[in-house]
Amino acid sequence: NAKSNQDFDNDTANKYEERLSGLEQQFESSSRQVSLGGRLQIDFNGFNGAYNADNGGDFGAELFPRRARLSVDGERTDLEYKMILEFAEDTIEILLLRFEYVGFDDGPVIKFGKIREDISLDALTSSKHMALIERASVANTMSPYFRWGVSANQYFPTTGLRYAFGIYKNDAFGANGKDTDGALALAASGRLTWNLALDHEQLFHAGGWSSYREFGDEQLNGAFARAEIREPNVRLVDYSAGGQLVRLDYLSQHGFEAAWQNGPLLIQGEYAERRISTSDTSSELNRATYAGYYIQASYMLTGEHKFYSTSSARFNQPKGVANAWEIAVRASSMDATSDLQGTRAQSYTLGVSYYIDEDTKIMVNGIRSSVSGPGTLALVNTNTEGNAITARFHYDF
Amino acid sequence: NAKSNQDFDNDTANKYEERLSGLEQQFESSSRQVSLGGRLQIDFNGFNGAYNADNGGDFGAELFPRRARLSVDGERTDLEYKMILEFAEDTIEILLLRFEYVGFDDGPVIKFGKIREDISLDALTSSKHMALIERASVANTMSPYFRWGVSANQYFPTTGLRYAFGIYKNDAFGANGKDTDGALALAASGRLTWNLALDHEQLFHAGGWSSYREFGDEQLNGAFARAEIREPNVRLVDYSAGGQLVRLDYLSQHGFEAAWQNGPLLIQGEYAERRISTSDTSSELNRATYAGYYIQASYMLTGEHKFYSTSSARFNQPKGVANAWEIAVRASSMDATSDLQGTRAQSYTLGVSYYIDEDTKIMVNGIRSSVSGPGTLALVNTNTEGNAITARFHYDF
Amino acid sequence: NAKSNQDFDNDTANKYEERLSGLEQQFESSSRQVSLGGRLQIDFNGFNGAYNADNGGDFGAELFPRRARLSVDGERTDLEYKMILEFAEDTIEILLLRFEYVGFDDGPVIKFGKIREDISLDALTSSKHMALIERASVANTMSPYFRWGVSANQYFPTTGLRYAFGIYKNDAFGANGKDTDGALALAASGRLTWNLALDHEQLFHAGGWSSYREFGDEQLNGAFARAEIREPNVRLVDYSAGGQLVRLDYLSQHGFEAAWQNGPLLIQGEYAERRISTSDTSSELNRATYAGYYIQASYMLTGEHKFYSTSSARFNQPKGVANAWEIAVRASSMDATSDLQGTRAQSYTLGVSYYIDEDTKIMVNGIRSSVSGPGTLALVNTNTEGNAITARFHYDF
Structure with a gap:
């Protein structure tokens, strides 16, 4: 009896073993193949x-x-891939198409495809992790985002x-990725950062970045930034206001960034400037320089700590955050003026966020901006001040 | 021996238990995250x-x-989300982007995002559940569908x-969602219905709805409806035929609906009218009223009963339908005439559907329409009658 | 004790059985519903x-x-479906929307929807399985691909x-799918092939195809082919160069194909011609005939054999290929000249591919093309020779 019982056990066990292993393998292979995700942000301005x-x-x-994205990602051996599609109401864009090779032990990570240019702490902070609804004008001016x-x-x-x-095709800011011969207009961008974690509570971050971008005689877009709301009817930072648009040979830009985290408090700031080289070297805008900065403080009222990603040198939301409140404030300026044209905007933003869970967040911001510079009258007539209230429902899946 | 056998059992059992639970959890979490589906309809007209x-x-x-859609949906706690992307041959649209909060016990369901405006029984009936290939002209005239x-x-x-x-941004019918100040042009729409289920076989449904829509001085689209086929070269219901398009301050519309289900038989009808307020109040079209109606009967030859969804107040196909036949007939009218311009169309549709299974259906319809009104000559010359045959292969996944 | 042990076993076994079956069913049903995949090709030209x-x-x-595609596919009973969406940087297209009925035992497979027209061995070879980065000019000239x-x-x-x-709506080559009455402009295409497998090593393939295409008085596109690179600034094979575009009543085309596989070596060639019937029968281009051909050899340096799919009558990459090298060479010509206009291009391509695994491949090609014919000066001035280097990173998931 014990013998037959044993046999029964072994037979059963073997069959179960087979089925379990089969399921585990199937599940493993199905999971590894493709993972589907998305981001949905509905905004009011x-x-x-x-x-x-x-x-x-x-x-x-x-x-x-504001953002309706679907993403697929996965990995095979040391190669990871990710594609993000961004949908507007009736358009679509391949926002990101990234391959990432992680096989060099103690060596660099190599990325290629349509990838995020690694400049500006604020521009690099994911739209999931931002403490305010929109980024600072200087980050939106300087960052080409995905190329x-x-x-x-x-x-x-x-x-x-x-x-x-990285080396990129420069089709940002009005360039179309082609030089005057029909070859690639290129950009080269680099960033160097340093961080020091003093204890669980405190972390310093400092860095600098630079970017050189061929323009192939294309026209630089007039509006550098909207002044920290997404859908105004007038974009307030515009180098061409009251004057002319110019064609560029190239532009160069560089910036500095610093941050200090102390528990639930994070203070960060950046300064950056852009210099343009016009195709017509006799243009009065040749060698014009445009500079901007911001300083921002955010505080988790419920005590959580933001998470500093050393591999990306940027701050993410607190891990496992749920039922949490955050307040944030920013003073920001972007100057797109030259002698006879252009505007600068000074913006102040105050925001509060409620994290329902790691993937769901509600945000409300108030913004006050003022416009000045030679192009002011042409751009906004006598309406030199603007107020805004913005709100977001954020959902990741 | 029995002892060691027992040990072997327990060890094995524990290990299996662990692996099984792991798989169950993995499967549960992977299923809950994102569910991917779609709808494919290939039509001939x-x-x-x-x-x-x-x-x-x-x-x-x-x-x-006719419809090529991909959808993702899922839920977390009391919040459900769904996004439907609609592809045409070379365009894409976010058809629906809905969040649904279902956490109020014995309270209302709250929806927000790009959602279906809840007016008109025919317009609310999903394209999966319609007994005829296209909706009645009056439903297509009145419903803004997703906003x-x-x-x-x-x-x-x-x-x-x-x-x-609900309150919506009104970018339907020619409005662009903006008022003359650049603020939101809004719409407010409501529907009230009542149903009485007499027994397994019989159900009465009655209701009314109303919608008020700001236009912000935009032009009302000329074609109200195509007259119940999708891809004619001429759209037969057109208030501007033989006359002018007008800009509106607002429009208001309301309708009544009723249905009687008796086993496999469903008879339903609607009446609705639209009144327009032109921006130029001296326009001869100011206060023009356009009205339409339809009456439709469908019968499941194989005896199934359509399913009345009380939560949505509309009829769906029979649950678990497979290898089933349905016939349907509709008489329909939509009048877009005013004193000096516009057309009305009278349409008769006869259809047969074969349900292969719950998700797969073949439909064939015949349609006969006639056009009349002051704008007839301008719109269709002397071709006042039109005949059509339409067919559909429907597949959901 | 043995008894209770047995009870314990049976109870446990029953419970496990239930959970295992549940998981297996869930997994089966979730897998069967929708399978998501994709193809990503990043090219340099x-x-x-x-x-x-x-x-x-x-x-x-x-x-x-070059190709960024997402696909969904699945099956229910004897009906398989597949949809492929093709994304460019900011556009989308339903590339394929195919239903395939496989329920006729010993009978034909029926496909409908937007499907690949079955003509030309090179055009039918999947972009996953091509030995060179782009197809021969004659294949690109003749194949309407998906209709x-x-x-x-x-x-x-x-x-x-x-x-x-098959019978298709002809919206290829400049036709828009409509005849002059607004009805469908149709195409009828057929292919007949034969193969003989001598042994494991050797296989002969031969075939012919024909296609007749109504044009509904639309204009035939000028550029027939780009001459075997994807993103040149000038497309080298153009029947209208130095002359006029013409409207067509219809066009007809037919071709012949042959291949010989001997182990890792595959030699294949095709010849095809197109004859156009202009709407204006007095046009000097009426009855113009354009012909092209290519011969191509590929060799797996690492010894693998390409896989001949008898059900599709085309060659796929070796099954399970990994860590493999292939070289390929092609001579190709497409003549789009008539008496007074048009160009012909002669192209030579040399390529090497490295298969990392079945789904990942790196390719580099060198191409040299020369242009001749009456339209040469108009099209390329005195630049009658062109050289190109192309590279691809291919990834399927």
Whole structure:
């Protein structure tokens, strides 16, 4: 009896073993193949004054999908891939198409495809992790975000140093990725950062970055930034306001960034400038320089700590955050003026966020901006001040 | 021996237990994250006469993807999300981007995002559940289908009453979602229905709805409806035919609906009218009213009963339907005439559907429409009658 | 004790049985519903001379996503479906939307939807399985690739014969799918092939195809082919160069194909011609005939054999290929000249591919093309020769 019982056990066990292993393998292979995710942000923007100057500064508003993204990602051996598709109401864009080779032990991570150019702490902070609804004007002015190219980056834990460097096709800011011969217009961008973690509570971050971008005689876009709301009717930072657009041979830009985290408090700031080289070297805008900065403080009222990613040298939301409150404030300026044209905007933003869970967040921001510079009258007439209230429902899946 | 056997069992059991639980959890979490689905409808439209008046009324035809949709949906706690992307041959649209909060016990369901405006029984019936290939002209005239906004709805089982009410951005019918100040042009829509289920076989449904829509001085689209085929070369219901398009301050519309289900038989009808307020109040079209109606009967030859969804107050196909036949007939009218311009179309549709299974269906319809009104000559010359045959292969996954 | 042990076993076994079956069913049903996949190809094209004649023949270049596709597929009973969406940087297209009925035992496979027209061995070879980065000019000239329609195909193992025949909406080559009455402009295409497998090592393939295409008085596109790179600034095979575009009543085309596989070696060739019937029968281009051919050899240096799919009558990459090298060479010509206009291009391509695994491949090609014919000066001025280097990173998931 014990014998037959044993046999029964072994037979059963073997069969179960087979089925279990089969399922585990199937599941493993199905999971590894493709993972599907997404990001949905529904925003409200209400604004007046300068932001709605083409309607006499009256109250204007928009309700819109700020980001509607689907992503697929996965990995095989040492190669990871990710594609993000961004949908607007009736358009689509390949936002990111990244391959990442992680097979060099103690060596750099290599990325290629349509990847994020690694410049500006604020521009690098994911839209999931931002403490305010929109980024600072200087980050939106300087960052080309996602471009076709190849990059390398590496973090050295012993020193806290990290570098990132890449070569890209420059189809940002009005360039179309072609030089005057029909060859590639290129950009080269690099960033070097350092961090020092004093204890569980405190962390310093400092860095600098630089970017050189061929323009192939294309026209530099007039609006550098919208002044920290997404859907104003007038974009407030515009180098061409009251004057002319110019064609460029190239532009160069560089910036500095620093941050200090102390428990739930994070203070960060950046300064950056752009210099343009016009195709017509006799243009009065040749060698014009445009500079901007911001300083921002955020505080988790419920005590959580933001998470510093050493591999990316940027701050993410607290791990496992749920039922949490955050407040944030930013003072920001971007100057797109030259002698006879252009505007600068000074913006102040105050925001509060409620994290329902790691993937769900509600945000409300108030913004006040003022416009000045030679192009002011042309751009906003006498509506030199603008106020806005913005709100977001954020959902990741 | 028995002892060691027992040990062996327990060890094995524990290990299996662990692996099984692991798989169950993995599967559960992977299923909950994102569910991917889709709808594919390939249609043929053949037509002549009025439908092809710009080709002298000869036989015209089209073969096309009527609906090609991918959807992702899921839920976390009390919040459900769904996004539907609609692809045409070379365009894409976010058809729906819905968040649904279902956490109020005995309270309303709250929806927000790009959601279906809850008006008109025919317009609310999913394209999966329609007994005929296209909806009635009056439903296509009146319904804005999916719009950005927020709504609440609730069903009261004791009384059979259900209400739905929402506020939306009005970018339908030619409006662009903006008022003349650049603020939101809004729409407010509500529907109140009542149902009485007499027994397993019989159910009465009755309701009314109303919608008010700001236009912000934008132009009302000329074609109200195509007259119940999708790809005619001429759209037969057009208020501007033989006259002018007008800009609106707002429009208002309301309708009544009723249905009687008796086993496999469903008879339903609607009446609705639209009144427009032109921006130029001296326009002869100011206060023009356009009205339409339809009556439709469908019968499941194989005896199944359509399913009445009390939570949505509409009829779905029979649950678990497979290898089933249905016939349907509809008489329909939509009048877009005013004193000096516009057309009305009277349409008769006869259809047969074969349900292969719950997700796969073949449909064939015949349609005969006639056009009249002051704008007839301008729109269709002397081709006042049109005949069409349409066919569909429907597949959900 | 033995008894209770047995009870314990049976109880446990039953519970496990239940959970295992549940998981297996869930997994089966979730897998069967929708399978998600994709193809990502990032290409570099560098070229000069004729390819960049509008920039004086200087070196030009492009870096771009050659194919970025997402696909969903699945099956229910005997009906399989597949949809492929193709994304460019900011556009989308339903590339394929195929239903395939496989329920006729010993009968044909029926396909409908937007499906691949079954003509030309090179055009039918999947972009995953090509030995060179781009197809021969004659294949790109002749194949409409994916069109809306219905087709049947069947392979007869005893004879090695296979036929495919289909009727499609012709919206290729400049036609818009409509005839002059607004009805469908149709195409009818068929292919007949035969294969003989001598042993494990050797296989002969031969076939012919024909296609008739209504044009509905639309204009035939000028550029027939680009001459075997994807993103030149000038497309080298153009029947209208130095002359006029013409409207067509219809066109007809037919071709012959042959291949010989001997172990790792595959030699294949095709010849095809197109004859056009202009709407204006007095046009000097009426009855013009354009012909092209290629011969191509590929060799797996690491010894693998390509896989001949008898059901599709085409060659796929070796099964399970990994860590493998292939070289390939092609001579190709496409003649789009008539008496007074048009160009012909002669192209030579040499390529090497490294298969990392079945789904990942790196390819590098060198191409040299020369242009001649009456339209040469108009098309490329004196830059009658062009050189190119192309590279691809291919990834399927």
